[in-house]
Amino acid sequence: MTTDTALDAPAPADLSRAAVPAYTASELLAVMSARLLKEGQTVFAGVGIPLLAAILAQKTHAPGLTILFEGGVIGPFVEAGKLPPSTNEQRCTRRANMLVSITEVLLMLQRGYVDVGFMGGAQIDRFGNLNSSFIGDPARPKIRLPGTGGGNDIASLADMIVAMKHEKRRFVEKVDFITSPGFLDGGDTRAQAGLPAGGMFRVVTDLGIMGFDAVTKAMTVLALHPGVTAQAIKANTGFDLPVPADAPVTEPPTELELSILRELDPARLYTA
Amino acid sequence: MTMPLAYSELRQRTKARDRSLRDKVMSLEAAAKLVQDGDHLAVGGCTASRTPFAMIWALVRAQKRDLTVSRSIMSTEGDIFYAAGLSRHLITSWFSQGIVWGVSKVMRDYTESGRARFEEWSHMAMGLRYRAGAMGVPFLPMRSMLGSDVLGRVSGNGAGPADPAFAAAKTMECPFTGETLLLVPALNPDVAIIHVQRCDAYGNAQLDGLTFMDIDIAMAANRVILTTERVVSNEQIRRQPDQTKIGFFTVDAVVEVPFGCAPHECYGLYEPFYSHMDMYAQMTARDPEAGAQDYLERFYHEPKDWADYLSRIGMAELIDAQRRGSAIHDD
Numbered sequence: 067m068t069t070d071t072a073l074d075a076p077a078p079a080d081l082s083r084a085a086v087p088a089y090t091a092s093e094l095l096a097v098m099s100a101r102l103l104k105e106g107q108t109v110f111a112g113v114g115i116p117l118l119a120a121i122l123a124q125k126t127h128a129p130g131l132t133i134l135f136e137g138g139v140i141g142p143f144v145e146a147g148k149l150p151p152s153t154n155e156q157r158c159t160r161r162a163n164m165l166v167s168i169t170e171v172l173l174m175l176q177r178g179y180v181d182v183g184f185m186g187g188a189q190i191d192r193f194g195n196l197n198s199s200f201i202g203d204p205a206r207p208k209i210r211l212p213g214t215g216g217g218n219d220i221a222s223l224a225d226m227i228v229a230m231k232h233e234k235r236r237f238v239e240k241v242d243f244i245t246s247p248g249f250l251d252g253g254d255t256r257a258q259a260g261l262p263a264g265g266m267f268r269v270v271t272d273l274g275i276m277g278f279d280a281v282t283k284a285m286t287v288l289a290l291h292p293g294v295t296a297q298a299i300k301a302n303t304g305f306d307l308p309v310p311a312d313a314p315v316t317e318p319p320t321e322l323e324l325s326i327l328r329e330l331d332p333a334r335l336y337t338a
Numbered sequence: 339m340t341m342p343l344a345y346s347e348l349r350q351r352t353k354a355r356d357r358s359l360r361d362k363v364m365s366l367e368a369a370a371k372l373v374q375d376g377d378h379l380a381v382g383g384c385t386a387s388r389t390p391f392a393m394i395w396a397l398v399r400a401q402k403r404d405l406t407v408s409r410s411i412m413s414t415e416g417d418i419f420y421a422a423g424l425s426r427h428l429i430t431s432w433f434s435q436g437i438v439w440g441v442s443k444v445m446r447d448y449t450e451s452g453r454a455r456f457e458e459w460s461h462m463a464m465g466l467r468y469r470a471g472a473m474g475v476p477f478l479p480m481r482s483m484l485g486s487d488v489l490g491r492v493s494g495n496g497a498g499p500a501d502p503a504f505a506a507a508k509t510m511e512c513p514f515t516g517e518t519l520l521l522v523p524a525l526n527p528d529v530a531i532i533h534v535q536r537c538d539a540y541g542n543a544q545l546d547g548l549t550f551m552d553i554d555i556a557m558a559a560n561r562v563i564l565t566t567e568r569v570v571s572n573e574q575i576r577r578q579p580d581q582t583k584i585g586f587f588t589v590d591a592v593v594e595v596p597f598g599c600a601p602h603e604c605y606g607l608y609e610p611f612y613s614h615m616d617m618y619a620q621m622t623a624r625d626p627e628a629g630a631q632d633y634l635e636r637f638y639h640e641p642k643d644w645a646d647y648l649s650r651i652g653m654a655e656l657i658d659a660q661r662r663g664s665a666i667h668d669d
Contacts, residue, residue, distance in 0.1 A: 169465030
């Protein structure tokens with residue numbers, strides 16, 4: 067279970083969109099992340115945006131996507147309007163292929179049966195390290211967050227997609243605490259620490275899609291969302307984030323994608 | 339500190355128990371006597387699922403103290419352990435009411451002020467720590483937590499000093515491959531409390547749906563208290579022995595408590611009592627300590643029995659939770 071709720075109070079972002087968007091930032095996140103998932107993949111999904119995005123992918127281009135939930139669920143189809151409050155309640159089990167223990171489903175990561183790990187995050191740094199444990203000094207924290215849950219296991223053992231809001235206080239030079247490892251200090255430090263498999267693949271935000279340099283393992287922009295300038299994305303990032311001059315612009319969410327999301331989450335638990 | 343027991347001690351404790359096929363049905367109050375102040379208590383279920391709330395309720399009313407409490411993921415019962423004074427040291431991988439309610443204000447209040455400990459391990463580490471305990475070995479190797487500050491806090495080589503009250507994990511070079519592996523220490527709880535859908539008077543328990551870490555926890559613990567929605571005959575258990583997940587030989591007490599997870603869920607029978615959980619979140623939002631104490635008074639201390647507790651949550655809530663929970667796999 068992963069969380070990003072502690073930092074969800076609205077913060078001013080200097081975006082310069084041409085028109086008022088017909089979708090929320092969370093809906094944009096869910097749509098853009100869903101498009102990264104491929105038919106036939108097995109994805110270990112956290113609750114919230116990752117869950118929504120995985121279901122959206124199932125209902126559009128990837129009907130054979132296998133979702134794994136930390137509670138011990140393999141291959142469910144969650145019902146519209148009945149989103150679970152965590153990945154560990156019976157709502158998560160609907161039409162699943164198999165139920166196992168928590169330890170068993172997490173061991174599938176270690177054994178290598180998971181293609182993509184997919185979660186949110188409260189704070190991320192240049193090398194994709196995630197913090198969901200402490201804001202401020204861990205010895206005297208300003209905020210004690212809920213912690214890793216399976217986040218550390220997923221990030222240690224699978225190729226990762228992270229979906230989160232793009233704000234300067236979330237995109238920091240160095241996270242206060244590494245809850246879930248990205249590329250640690252960059253280069254080959256992740257492998258040296260005993261993590262030879264997995265690692266950050268994509269970070270999806272409401273401003274763009276980021277990847278990581280093959281050698282330095284530093285975050286770099288791969289694409290910008292419609293109406294987002296290089297200047298805007300840099301202004302909302304707490305470290306030097308390279309934006310290629312020819313960065314492509316993503317296709318905006320379609321009516322179909324948005325209508326599926328709104329049907330899934332009519333109470334706007336996760337997409338407000 | 340919950341370091342592995344010496345193997346001789348573990349075996350001795352098991353040998354000393356009455357593991358015979360005998361009637362173990364008793365009241366919540368009698369079962370509470372099996373928990374001693376200072377014990378390590380393991381809690382079955384996960385987040386808002388199969389939380390043994392009736393047993394926790396009885397432990398609060400029995401005024402237990404100085405417990406170290408472990409669980410795969412903690413939800414509102416973690417708040418209760420802190421606020422009722424049962425424990426100042428929780429061991430888990432994630433702790434908050436649930437993502438839709440935000441970060442627990444009671445957890446924040448106790449941990450940020452330094453009044454209580456929240457010892458954080460990865461979820462797989464919690465699972466393998468219980469499994470090591472269940473296997474009778476002092477540790478298991480694994481491949482996560484490495485390189486992170488979650489490891490630093492339980493081994494002293496990451497951000498912030500490791501808390502000496504926390505168990506230590508250690509890295510090792512694999513003797514076969516030379517790779518770096520993490521060794522996590524076994525958990526052998528003094529007592530485990532687990533809620534099940536049905537079991538017999540001996541403690542043969544049949545679990546429906548998600549089993550979480552409960553099978554390992556029952557095997558790892560030195561005493562097990564089962565609460566159950568209903569006690570069935572041993573004959574009924576023997577008709578479907580493949581459904582028995584927890585064996586009588588691990589169990590010391592059986593307590594029949596309908597709706598024993600309220601306001602959390604029990605697979606196939608009832609979903610979480612969402613309105614009540616919203617109410618709890620509101621009660622603890624502004625002044626977490628005062629709100630939690632008020633909640634404890636109204637729902638833990640004042641009710642004359644478990645049925646009175648359920649009545650205070652409300653019949654409409656109970657019917658709604660049961661309607662949703664029993665319909666989960668309907669077309």
